[in-house]
Amino acid sequence: MASQKGRCNCGSVTVSLRSSPAEAAACHCLNCRRTGGACSVNYLVDESEADVDDKQGQLKEYRDSDTKSGNTVTRSFCQTCGSAVVTKSLKFPGKLFLKASLFDKVAPVKREVYTEDRIDWEI
Template identity: 35%
Template sequence: MSNPTPSFTGDPNAHPPSSFSAGMTGTCLCGSISVTIHDGSLFSKPRGHLCHCANCRKVGGSYVAANLAIEKEKVEIQDAKGSMKRYEDWDTGSGKCVTRCFCGNCGSPIMSEPAIFPKMYILKMGLFPRIPKPEAESFAAHRHEWQGVHEGVVQFETVRGGKKLKE
């Protein structure tokens, strides 16, 4: 029995930003949950944000989480198999709950629902074929010293909208 030729997936350059003029759909790893963003301006300006807080790093399984804060009415979630699981995270800087949603089949992080922003979802951008350029970094004071700097991205010391690290 021979090993099949590997197929490489996930090249964002295979998806020009113009192909998402009406929005964009992404899925978890197993495909049981799909998330569609209905917003034609995803790539017209920097939109996403990078978060370096410990909780986002844990949820993302990396040194930073690529997120997009977006109004709930612009998001459609399909979970036909009922795979979405929720974890109530109370260990937050605000002391308010952040409900962290993930696929119970494959473990992919889907989104967070912060109690302090009840009309917003924080989507986990790894689900999508392309990630908008970030406009900001939160908890930038928690960055590792070996990380590069993203030009033009506002760095907030901790919470987004709080004290900036540099102008």
């Protein structure tokens, strides 16, 4: 598979994936929704498959311990533009939850979690 490059909104933080993920997952938990919208669409990747480049030192971390799962996660975001970038969880060692919105092309969402918190809407 081809590599994929993404960035935060201002371009201070870039992400390179060695291969393009085949699918994405949508998290509907309240905490993920609060970080950026109706849900958070993520790629779950091995740390060895991704390079998060923060040459300007703009990534800020927030330890989120008030989660529905009860697991503390570390959420990283660009402190210049506010873009959510990556989440790490001790429950998933060696893995990164990268925000799919960093990339121009996003793989289809094939899994959803915390759907009981999903926002209902009509279009």
